[in-house]
Amino acid sequence: MTTSTITHVVVPGTFDPVTYGHLDVIRRTRKLFPRVTVAVAASVNKHGRGTTFTLEERVEMIREAITDEGLPNDIEVASFTGLLVNFCKELGAGGVVKGLRAMTDFEYELQQADLNSHLAPEIESIFVMSNPEYGYVSSSIVREIASMGSDVSILVPSNVDARLREHYVQR
Ligand code: PNS
Numbered sequence: 001m002t003t004s005t006i007t008h009v010v011v012p013g014t015f016d017p018v019t020y021g022h023l024d025v026i027r028r029t030r031k032l033f034p035r036v037t038v039a040v041a042a043s044v045n046k047h048g049r050g051t052t053f054t055l056e057e058r059v060e061m062i063r064e065a066i067t068d069e070g071l072p073n074d075i076e077v078a079s080f081t082g083l084l085v086n087f088c089k090e091l092g093a094g095g096v097v098k099g100l101r102a103m104t105d106f107e108y109e110l111q112q113a114d115l116n117s118h119l120a121p122e123i124e125s126i127f128v129m130s131n132p133e134y135g136y137v138s139s140s141i142v143r144e145i146a147s148m149g150s151d152v153s154i155l156v157p158s159n160v161d162a163r164l165r166e167h168y169v170q171r
Helices: 019-033 055-068 082-089 104-118 139-148 158-168
Strands: 008-013 037-040 076-080 095-099 122-128
Touching: 008 019, 008 082, 019 037, 019 095, 019 122, 037 055, 037 082, 055 076, 055 122, 055 158, 076 082, 082 095, 082 104, 095 104, 104 122, 139 158
Parallel strands: 008 037, 008 095, 037 076, 095 122
Antiparallel strands: none
């Protein structure tokens, strides 16, 4: 059993698109660990459907938001395909950090954490409680509101707000 201290963690997600809730988790994770990689999953979301934004767009939006919102500029953003635990092993990261909003997140996250632990017991699953201010914010809620032409500027950083407007105007 390894007892070495974890210094590098991954914050994984679909980030379709990144919200203030995600950025809060990323910011707080960076307070806890010296090296943080935001890992953007390639193609499907948790409901098995394709994403609204391409992988490149989702990565770019996170990078822009990290700069614009003043998060530490040593936070890395990378995309991955395949299993998350394999990506962690490639990076040499010792843990996965996710935000928990409500009990509804818990069952889904527990299932994923159990599966990841089965696949790679050496990788820790770590959870941070969402800031209550963002407890109701999710990418799917953001997309739904934006698709109906309503304002989401209090839920997402301004670069994402602009992309959503572009996306839904073009349709
Ligand atoms: O933000 P999300 O959509 O809840 O993120 C889910 C994500 C991307 C972290 C999860 O689906 C994932 O880890 N996908 C990679 C494939 C994988 O490793 N599956 C096994 C664990 S569920």
